[in-house]
Amino acid sequence: xxxxxxxxxxxxxxxxxxxxxxxxxxxxxxxxxxxxxxxxxxxxxxxxxxxxxxxxxxxxxxxxxxxxxxxxxxxxxxxxxxxxxxxxxxxxxxxxxxxxxxxxxxxxxxxxxxxxxxxxxxxxxxxxxxxxxxxxxxxxxxxxxxxxxxxxxxxxxxxxxxxxxxxxxxxxxxxxxxxxxxxxxxxxxxxxxxxxxxxxxxxxxxxxxxxxxxxxxxxxxxxxxxxxxxxxxxxxxxxxxxxxxxxxxxxxxxxxxxxxxxxxxxxxxxxxxxxxxxxxxxxxxxxxxxxxxxxxxxxxxxxxxxxxxxxxxxxxxxxxxxxxxxxxxxxxxxxxxxxxxxxxxxxxxxxxxxxxxxxxxxxxxxxxxxxxxxxxxxxxxxxxxxxxxxxxxxxxxxxxxxxxxxxxxxxxxxxxxxxxxxxxxxxxxxxxxxxxxxxxxxxxxxxxxxxxxxxxxxxxxxxxxxxxxxxxxx
Amino acid sequence: xxxxxxxxxxxxxxxxxxxxxxxxxxxxxxxxxxxxxxxxxxxxxxxxxxxxxxxxxxxxxxxxxxxxxxxxxxxxxxxxxxxxxxxxxxxxxxxxxxxxxxxxxxxxxxxxxxxxxxxxxxxxxxxxxxxxxxxxxxxxxxxxxxxxxxxxxxxxxxxxxxxxxxxxxxxxxxxxxxxxxxxxxxxxxxxxxxxxxxxxxxxxxxxxxxxxxxxxxxxxxxxxxxxxxxxxxxxxxxxxxxxxxxxxxxxxxxxxxxxxxxxxxxxxxxxxxxxxxxxxxxxxxxxxxxxxxxxxxxxxxxxxxxxxxxxxxxxxxxxxxxxxxxxxxxxxxxxxxxxxxxxxxxxxxxxxxxxxxxxxxxxxxxxxxxxxxxxxxxxxxxxxxxxxxxxxxxxxxxxxxxxxxxxxxxxxxxxxxxxxxxxxxxxxxxxxxxxxxxxxxxxxxxxxxxxxxxxxxxxxxxxxxxxxxxxxxx
Numbered sequence: 001x002x003x004x005x006x007x008x009x010x011x012x013x014x015x016x017x018x019x020x021x022x023x024x025x026x027x028x029x030x031x032x033x034x035x036x037x038x039x040x041x042x043x044x045x046x047x048x049x050x051x052x053x054x055x056x057x058x059x060x061x062x063x064x065x066x067x068x069x070x071x072x073x074x075x076x077x078x079x080x081x082x083x084x085x086x087x088x089x090x091x092x093x094x095x096x097x098x099x100x101x102x103x104x105x106x107x108x109x110x111x112x113x114x115x116x117x118x119x120x121x122x123x124x125x126x127x128x129x130x131x132x133x134x135x136x137x138x139x140x141x142x143x144x145x146x147x148x149x150x151x152x153x154x155x156x157x158x159x160x161x162x163x164x165x166x167x168x169x170x171x172x173x174x175x176x177x178x179x180x181x182x183x184x185x186x187x188x189x190x191x192x193x194x195x196x197x198x199x200x201x202x203x204x205x206x207x208x209x210x211x212x213x214x215x216x217x218x219x220x221x222x223x224x225x226x227x228x229x230x231x232x233x234x235x236x237x238x239x240x241x242x243x244x245x246x247x248x249x250x251x252x253x254x255x256x257x258x259x260x261x262x263x264x265x266x267x268x269x270x271x272x273x274x275x276x277x278x279x280x281x282x283x284x285x286x287x288x289x290x291x292x293x294x295x296x297x298x299x300x301x302x303x304x305x306x307x308x309x310x311x312x313x314x315x316x317x318x319x320x321x322x323x324x325x326x327x328x329x330x331x332x333x334x335x336x337x338x339x340x341x342x343x344x345x346x347x348x349x350x351x352x353x354x355x356x357x358x359x360x361x362x363x364x365x366x367x368x369x370x371x372x373x374x375x376x377x378x379x380x381x382x383x384x385x386x387x388x389x390x391x392x393x394x395x396x397x398x399x400x401x402x403x404x405x406x407x408x409x410x411x412x413x414x415x416x417x418x419x420x421x422x423x424x425x426x427x428x429x430x431x432x433x434x435x436x437x438x439x440x441x442x443x444x445x446x447x448x449x450x451x452x453x454x455x456x457x458x459x460x461x462x463x464x465x466x467x468x469x470x471x472x473x474x
Numbered sequence: 475x476x477x478x479x480x481x482x483x484x485x486x487x488x489x490x491x492x493x494x495x496x497x498x499x500x501x502x503x504x505x506x507x508x509x510x511x512x513x514x515x516x517x518x519x520x521x522x523x524x525x526x527x528x529x530x531x532x533x534x535x536x537x538x539x540x541x542x543x544x545x546x547x548x549x550x551x552x553x554x555x556x557x558x559x560x561x562x563x564x565x566x567x568x569x570x571x572x573x574x575x576x577x578x579x580x581x582x583x584x585x586x587x588x589x590x591x592x593x594x595x596x597x598x599x600x601x602x603x604x605x606x607x608x609x610x611x612x613x614x615x616x617x618x619x620x621x622x623x624x625x626x627x628x629x630x631x632x633x634x635x636x637x638x639x640x641x642x643x644x645x646x647x648x649x650x651x652x653x654x655x656x657x658x659x660x661x662x663x664x665x666x667x668x669x670x671x672x673x674x675x676x677x678x679x680x681x682x683x684x685x686x687x688x689x690x691x692x693x694x695x696x697x698x699x700x701x702x703x704x705x706x707x708x709x710x711x712x713x714x715x716x717x718x719x720x721x722x723x724x725x726x727x728x729x730x731x732x733x734x735x736x737x738x739x740x741x742x743x744x745x746x747x748x749x750x751x752x753x754x755x756x757x758x759x760x761x762x763x764x765x766x767x768x769x770x771x772x773x774x775x776x777x778x779x780x781x782x783x784x785x786x787x788x789x790x791x792x793x794x795x796x797x798x799x800x801x802x803x804x805x806x807x808x809x810x811x812x813x814x815x816x817x818x819x820x821x822x823x824x825x826x827x828x829x830x831x832x833x834x835x836x837x838x839x840x841x842x843x844x845x846x847x848x849x850x851x852x853x854x855x856x857x858x859x860x861x862x863x864x865x866x867x868x869x870x871x872x873x874x875x876x877x878x879x880x881x882x883x884x885x886x887x888x889x890x891x892x893x894x895x896x897x898x899x900x901x902x903x904x905x906x907x908x909x910x911x912x913x914x915x916x917x918x919x920x921x922x923x924x925x926x927x928x929x930x931x932x933x934x935x936x937x938x939x940x941x942x943x944x945x946x947x948x
Contacts, residue, residue, distance in 0.1 A: 317824075335792045335793070336792065337794050409929065
């Protein structure tokens with residue numbers, strides 16, 4: 001049995017913690033690890049990590065590999081999409097790749113950013129889903145409703161099949177409040193969780209019938225892939241493949257396939273599922289204090305109730321809040337009442353409209369070689385903390401408009417400046433003159449941390465000429 | 475006519491912008507300048523800046539001089555208190571000093587951190603107050619009540635004097651709501667503004683009668699002063715003087731003198747006065763947007779009303795707030811409903827209880843030679859931005875536990891390391907080894923800005939041995 005984790009979320013509703021470059025699945029929101037780490041972890045009793053595929057945007061591929069590889073995930077099983085084209089394209093493309101190595105595989109599909117609290121029940125359910133899928137059904141895990149939710153699609157059960165599953169009578173769009181209340185009272189309605197189990201051969205057949213345009217492109221996509229260079233050899237599309245993928249119709253698997261197929265089954269699930277769709281979900285999936293608050297980070301809270309207060313490094317002091325959300329990050333802060341949590345996207349839209357960076361990036365930027373954090377940015381100087389992972393190196397590069405001063409905080413650096421190479425350790429520093437060809441290598445076995453002071457009249461990430469790059473960016 | 479500005483506020487109610495080391499009067503809260511700058515500025519048509527004295531805690535003396543000197547204030551007229559001993563001590567000590575140079579002076583007393591919007595009326599009132607004071611009265615400016623305030627003391631007018639003034643019938647403690655409403659309905663009650671005008675000779679006589687213990691110490695205080703070294707020769711107390719001042723009874727001028735004297739007058743004032751006693755006062759003294767918000771700084775606000783949102787450098791995003799206060803600073807943030815603005819002191823108490831720094835200091839620390847800002851602090855390294863004012867210099871010093879790396883961002887530095895002196899300008903850097911005697915001098919005419927990277931196993935401001943210091947700290 002194989003898993004495909006769909007990690008395509010943009011996560012605007014968890015702004016400011018989530019950004020375009022660091023969506024929800026890559027964040028620690030609840031539980032031990034990040035959302036995608038938790039997703040991988042919870043299925044290991046049934047599906048081992050090296051049987052797991054992940055499909056995600058190419059911008060998130062490196063960080064996803066970095067998070068999952070230590071858990072046993074094999075980076076060559078990460079499939080990078082050049083653009084998002086909804087779940088039908090992502091699932092079809094993944095299934096086609098998976099079928100190359102095992103055409104008889106059973107494939108389970110999981111969103112990367114949901115929470116499930118009842119792990120034993122979840123694993124037992126997966127085993128049953130596999131049995132039902134083996135018989136040729138497209139199985140959806142249907143969550144038993146606990147409230148008249150209007151934010152989910154519903155599935156109406158039909159006749160009983162074996163193993164506790166039912167034929168699907170029909171899929172229902174997100175209902176209004178009254179309809180949702182009716183669904184809750186009648187039995188036999190389930191929330192569509194976006195979790196599916198099927199034989200990959202069944203799925204590809206159904207795609208051929210219901211999504212023939214997609215099906216016609218799958219072979220071409222599979223032949224136009226290559227392995228990324230560097231530490232994480234994830235699967236990328238070449239130029240032709242990118243063009244094909246970009247031309248795919250953006251449609252969900254539910255609308256494009258599940259609602260049309262006669263072969264669908266629903267398996268009722270009671271597994272403590274939560275789609276963690278907005279900050280308010282933290283109150284459902286976290287430990288609350290005696291007054292109903294979910295408080296984390298550097299917070300002094302006096303006389304608050306029913307609030308979600310997520311501090312960071314700085315002190316967040318809250319006084320007399322009720323039903324409020326406060327989320328702090330190094331470069332952006334959110335304050336809103338709980339009942340407006342769904343409208344956080346309005347803030348993100350406004351930020352994008354003003355062409356500000358806070359919707360896309362955060363103070364810490366992830367790079368193939370590690371990451372950097374901006375400590376201060378001014379008109380003609382900038383201070384960064386740079387972390388280079390063991391064995392990694394920045395490109396051989398030069399800058400037209402700035403010089404750089406590096407001071408080594410920890411680790412071992414090999415710093416090349418023009419033709420000269422310097423070995424540097426803690427408490428040593430070096431200047432990179434404007435225009436000099438230079439390169440920074442972590443030549444040790446622990447992370448290399450340096451403080452960089454940039455001076456120049458134009459401080460811009462685009463002021464870089466790359467001569468050689470391990471990661472193919474030259 | 476002379477002014478004495480009382481700048482003894484601790485300003486906890488404006489946390490997190492105000493800190494023990496940077497109280498409200500030194501902050502720009504409303505208007506063009508800082509509160510104390512505005513206080514000095516508004517009286518200049520009647521009292522020139524070089525006729526103005528300021529009495530403040532010695533911790534705030536340098537920053538106060540720095541703010542006021544460019545406006546014509548003479549730093550030798552700043553009187554530094556070693557500790558706060560309430561208004562009777564501050565006023566008595568100031569009056570004694572002032573009487574040395576002009577025993578016939580008329581002296582006006584103003585709190586440093588109030589707002590007045592009707593400047594012409596204020597100046598006209600001061601002129602009249604002077605006339606009344608010349609006749610031997612202790613004149614209080616009494617604010618005509620606009621609401622049944624329970625947070626102020628009240629003054630009941632007695633028989634009419636000349637120039638629109640009245641004898642004081644009595645001073646009244648802060649009333650309850652019902653009493654305050656009665657005062658508002660009846661005429662002849664005024665808010666006690668803490669602004670006074672009197673002849674210095676009258677005041678000292680009255681102190682002799684009603685506060686004899688204080689009066690007995692005034693000569694000793696005056697003879698135990700000396701001028702501070704450095705750029706701002708403000709008046710300090712020597713060890714004997716400090717002991718005397720510390721032993722003074724902490725009592726307000728209202729309770730200790732005004733309520734007891736038979737010689738008090740009240741001059742009704744309609745001058746747009748506000749004591750700016752809490753964040754909510756911003757709504758009274760600032761320009762509001764069409765939905766009643768007072769918004770400043772780096773803020774994206776969607777659908778807020780009647781709220782006070784004070785951003786800093788980081789983005790503050792607020793959504794759907796109503797009657798809320800959000801104040802952001804580099805190291806601390808406050809969120810509370812407007813109706814709890816008076817309880818911000820509870821937060822400050824909690825911070826002190828936890829022995830955290832955010833009640834006392836902020837990320838930027840003021841020093842005699844300039845200031846520094848912590849950009850990042852970690853267990854074994856720290857990054858600072860240091861600004862040295864023209865002509866100023868740090869002490870000749872050494873550190874047991876850390877080395878320092880300086881990179882010059884702007885200005886001209888003379889850096890002495892052990893016996894060698896280096897002249898450095900933008901884009902040059904230097905290492906100060908652990909244990910080396912060193913000194914940093916701004917040898918140019920513009921501010922010197924450097925980035926300092928400290929490395930060490932113990933990063934503590936107290937790890938400093940001073941060999942020479944311009945400011946007497948060696």
